[in-house]
Amino acid sequence: MPDPVLLVLDTAPSPRLGRLTGRVDVRHADASSLAGLLPAADVLLVWDAASDAVRAAWPGPGRRPGWVHTAGVRVDRVLCPELAASDTVLTNARGVFERPVAEYVAGLVLAFAKDLPGAPELRGRARHREVQQVAGARAVVVGAGPVGREITRLLHGLGVRVALVGRTARRTIHGAADLDRLAARADWVIAAVPLTDATRGMFDRRFFGLLQPSARFISVGPVACVVRSGLQDALERRWFAGAALDVSEGEPPGPDGPSRDVPGLLLSPYPSGATVGWRDRLGEQFVALYEQWARGEPLPNVVDKERGYVPSADLPGGAGPDPGTGPRVNGSAAPPG
């Protein structure tokens, strides 16, 4: 019996795939060769998670991979209607990026509060302006998936009073219906939603108009959830105090990306999830999933292709705050929409 065919869509090889050598027929594709190679593949690894080549190349009925894994959190770039309607299993890299992204958010909250971005410009400025205390401030985290939960946990550890908003209310998670009310009194609004039809452009002029003048908005999800013109307008009119957008791969700061000349807008210098060793962790994760797949075991991190994200019904308890010290976020969890 021939080895299974693993087709890898990549721009650079993953160092960890070598562990599969001798057991797997590894082939490599780029955007132009993908369509021709896909029908012969058993497994497709979308190593270049910023690519949207799969949408264009996904084959019609007939032979196609039984499993697609994307080495990233976002699945909107991969999930075309034909893939959604097929019986192909789609998994993502849940578990690799949550902590780095949450650290980035905590860092931004503290950096804004302490005016660290202003530090290099100290010369000649008045020195006795007061900075803010983070403990006791109110935050609303929009998106109750693993990233939103990890953000909630870290901010809670800093003494921030965090309200976590999911799609529907359950236990200590607020439903989407509470979002406007919570946002209107928040010092910090953190957007951690996946890109779906329901979340595209959900942070718009109307939403920004709800915020307090002292509030700040931080998005760590796809920029397409944010209406750029609305954000820019609101910042220029000082409707609220500042914003930060995580610049993820495939969202260049060019004409298609967020503008960098907006007052009060901070862009991350690098994708916040890309901490040292992230490619190794992604490679190790895929190898582990592959071992499970080869043994015929059910895979974790399976995307609900209707909803467009991995449901959090069985998220491990460790994703929530420590018991007894913070809001409890157990139970089924899903982003707004």
Place this chain on the structure above:
Amino acid sequence: MPDPVLLVLDTAPSPRLGRLTGRVDVRHADASSLAGLLPAADVLLVWDAASDAVRAAWPGPGRRPGWVHTAGVRVDRVLCPELAASDTVLTNARGVFERPVAEYVAGLVLAFAKDLPGAPELRGRARHREVQQVAGARAVVVGAGPVGREITRLLHGLGVRVALVGRTARRTIHGAADLDRLAARADWVIAAVPLTDATRGMFDRRFFGLLQPSARFISVGPVACVVRSGLQDALERRWFAGAALDVSEGEPPGPDGPSRDVPGLLLSPYPSGATVGWRDRLGEQFVALYEQWARGEPLPNVVDKERGYVPSADLPGGAGPDPGTGPRVNGSAAPPG
């Protein structure tokens, strides 16, 4: 019986002292009038904590205040030998600044790790450099007083493995003899020591030579604990990766202050303890202490005038990490020296 005389050394009146109206004979002094007014005072409030006027004006034997309170953490600017030898009680503002300073340190750690200071300069830079994860990194916090303990608590909450170093080893606090060994393997070295004869200049060229090339050094204590030329040299030679100095009042960024043109050196834009409302909190604290003094009760926050700081033997347990979740720092605690 006349009201007690409260002499306030200030540049701006404290809004909260009004609560003592009718019970206290409040008088105000500046540096030039202090010596003349001191002998008649029962209590001296050093509201302008950056002033060193008390050292020059402290009266010789004879009539002098029985209690001096400084509205800051540092006592080195007040504590002259004559005051140390007297039976005057000296108290400080312990409890007001610990959390803001610890938040500033946590913010710097995250901002350095995520390269947030580099964010505004994104244009034209390579975007795929990896940032660092904070969880799992090693930190050594030098100074086991309330500020060092609060820093330890917050960093521990971020998943940092923190070693706390005091003057002498006890329970989970390392002694000063361990400092070199711990610093040599630390990713983060946090200096939170008071200025005493033993700590003046303790962070010098020899010390910076111990650090890893990837390490960063953050000082939140008096700049005089750091040998500027040694710091500058070490940063210019890239002995370690970066440093931050908290710019406290009375340490202007002029010729006497830390240089701002050193590569990798970040200066706080404002004193890190000065969060919104800090003057109110200082005023409220003094009024509460005054009530205790007026009732003849023993005062908290009494400075050990031999050692030059408030001993932490009876620090409330809340100053340490949560029980069971972090290193325990109970018991007597004092900074190195």
